[in-house]
Amino acid sequence: MTTRDTARSTIESVRESLISLSHFVHEHPETNYEEFLTSAAVADAVERAGFQVERNAGGLPTAFKATKGTGSLHVVFCAEYDALPDVGHACGHNIIAASSVGAAIGLASVADDLDLRVTLLGTPAEEGGGGKIDLIRAGYFKDEHVAMMIHPWPTERLAATCLAVDAITVTYTGKEAHASAAPWEGTNALDALNVAQVAIGFMRQQLRPGDQVHGHVLHSGSAANIIPSSASADFMIRSLSNESLDALRARVIACFEAGALATGAKLEITNKFQRFSHMVSHDGVLAHYREAAEALGRSFELDDQGAALPTISTDMANVSLEVPSIHPLLMIPTHGAVNHQPEFTAACKTPSADNAVLDGAIALAWTAIGVAEDPALRQELTK
Numbered sequence: 001m002t003t004r005d006t007a008r009s010t011i012e013s014v015r016e017s018l019i020s021l022s023h024f025v026h027e028h029p030e031t032n033y034e035e036f037l038t039s040a041a042v043a044d045a046v047e048r049a050g051f052q053v054e055r056n057a058g059g060l061p062t063a064f065k066a067t068k069g070t071g072s073l074h075v076v077f078c079a080e081y082d083a084l085p086d087v088g089h090a091c092g093h094n095i096i097a098a099s100s101v102g103a104a105i106g107l108a109s110v111a112d113d114l115d116l117r118v119t120l121l122g123t124p125a126e127e128g129g130g131g132k133i134d135l136i137r138a139g140y141f142k143d144e145h146v147a148m149m150i151h152p153w154p155t156e157r158l159a160a161t162c163l164a165v166d167a168i169t170v171t172y173t174g175k176e177a178h179a180s181a182a183p184w185e186g187t188n189a190l191d192a193l194n195v196a197q198v199a200i201g202f203m204r205q206q207l208r209p210g211d212q213v214h215g216h217v218l219h220s221g222s223a224a225n226i227i228p229s230s231a232s233a234d235f236m237i238r239s240l241s242n243e244s245l246d247a248l249r250a251r252v253i254a255c256f257e258a259g260a261l262a263t264g265a266k267l268e269i270t271n272k273f274q275r276f277s278h279m280v281s282h283d284g285v286l287a288h289y290r291e292a293a294e295a296l297g298r299s300f301e302l303d304d305q306g307a308a309l310p311t312i313s314t315d316m317a318n319v320s321l322e323v324p325s326i327h328p329l330l331m332i333p334t335h336g337a338v339n340h341q342p343e344f345t346a347a348c349k350t351p352s353a354d355n356a357v358l359d360g361a362i363a364l365a366w367t368a369i370g371v372a373e374d375p376a377l378r379q380e381l382t383k
Contacts, residue, residue: 003113003373007106007365011358014049014105018098018361019354021045025094026349029083032129032273035062038081039122042097046120049105057122058138063131064122065140066104069111073382075368076119076141076323077103078149078316080126090345091127092152092332095357099150099330102361107368114372119144123315128167130274132315141322145381146285146371149316150360152348153329154338156293157310158286158303160329162279162320163210163238164245165313167272169218170196170256171232172265179225186227189265190220193231196259203251210240210311211248231265234272238313241278279317282324284377288370289328292363298331324381326367332356 001009011018025038039062047053051066079100080093104120111118121140124131135141151160172193177186200213207213215235221228237252239245253269260267290300316327333352337343347353371377 003110003369004366006110007369008362010109011102011106011361011365014102015358017045018102018357021101022094022098022354022357023349025081025097026089029088030081031085032082032125032127033060033062033131035082035124038097039064039124042079042081042101042122045101046104049108051104051108051120058135058140060124060131060134062122062124063135066120066122067117068108069117071111071115071117073115073372073378074117074119074144075107075371076121076144076147077364078132078147078319079120079122080149081122082125082127082129084127084340087340087342088345089348090340090342092339092344092348093126094348095152095330095332095353095360096149098357099360099364102357103364103368106361106365110369114369116368116372126315128273130276130315130318133274133318136318136322141319144323146282146368147319147323147325148285148289148364148367150328150330150364152332152353152356153310154331154334155302155329156298156300156331157329158290158300159281159309159327160312161210161240161309162317162327163212163240163311163313164242164278164317165236165238165276166245166249167234167236169232169234169270169272171268172230172260173268174227174229174263174265176229177227179227183227186229187264188227189231189263190228192259192263192265192267193217193220193233194259195262196256199255199258200252203255208244211244212238212311213252242275276313276315277317277321279314279320279325279327281320281326284380285324285367285371286326286328288374289326289363289367291370292366293328293359295366296359296363298359330356330360
């Protein structure tokens with residue numbers, strides 16, 4: 001058998017355990033840095049497969065590093081398992097976790113033949129936290145040569161446009177007053193937020209392609225007959241690069257400052273989570289992924305047609321600036337639903353989603369094998 005045959009056979013031999021893992025993660029939606037059950041389940045799965053597991057990686061209780069092999073080419077698969085508030089696994093992290101586990105197990109079966117070191121990195125808090133950024137800072141992407149993962153999506157795409165993003169919490173503080181008898185005695189914090197949102201709305205006409213600003217109100221007073229003394233909101237500011245994000249952020253902050261200036265309310269702005277950067281996919285590695293996915297019957301008509309790339313943000317983008325990386329989108333049937341909708345959550349636990357777990361695992365393992373057997377690319381990555 002070829003190395004690809006061996007890896008595929010190994011993955012198919014653990015098919016039921018991979019699907020069970022995907023279902024377990026799906027049934028236990030845990031949010032940022034709280035993925036205690038699911039991270040343990042993912043780590044246990046590779047530990048049973050003979051990987052050496054380091055738990056609490058980087059001082060994060062829900063991160064881990066699992067390694068097998070001692071070869072000269074170090075491949076890392078990233079497993080995500082955090083969920084979204086309210087809608088659970090509406091971004092398919094259960095599929096990501098299980099497919100990365102399968103890929104690691106499959107690739108480990110040929111690690112000695114290909115002179116490989118295989119790592120599965122459990123990375124918490126992708127949905128607004130930045131567990132991969134924490135791990136970068138802790139030195140966990142220093143000796144890897146290539147990093148990869150797949151992400152469920154309604155269409156098959158080789159990559160997305162990963163926008164750099166800052167997430168902020170904006171808080172205005174004013175002064176209560178009777179809204180009818182003496183409103184002039186108050187300072188309306190909600191008015192300040194409204195002024196800021198109107199300013200952002202007008203600014204959108206001048207935004208460059210790729211720039212985005214969106215948010216939601218967290219708190220806006222307590223009763224209609226009391227001038228709101230506090231108002232707060234979460235906003236995300238996105239752009240095509242870290243540099244253009246800096247410029248856009250300054251303009252957005254000016255809008256919030258305008259609200260404070262207009263009303264006299266005090267303004268406080270805090271970062272909600274760490275900045276996610278723009279992403280640079282490695283074309284050579286991505287070419288091997290395409291070959292692997294097409295061998296499994298998947299196709300990339302939208303890429304070949306030059307269709308616009310979907311826009312997302314992910315802390316895998318930060319990894320791509322440290323280690324050559326790919327983050328392709330793996331199609332699952334969603335019947336019109338898109339990520340972050342409840343209907344997408346439901347689509348991530350179906351027979352088709354289960355098949356995607358296997359396809360994702362095999363495609364990732366075959367991609368790594370293709371890289372390992374490509375002398376020029378291997379030399380480029382390990383030099």
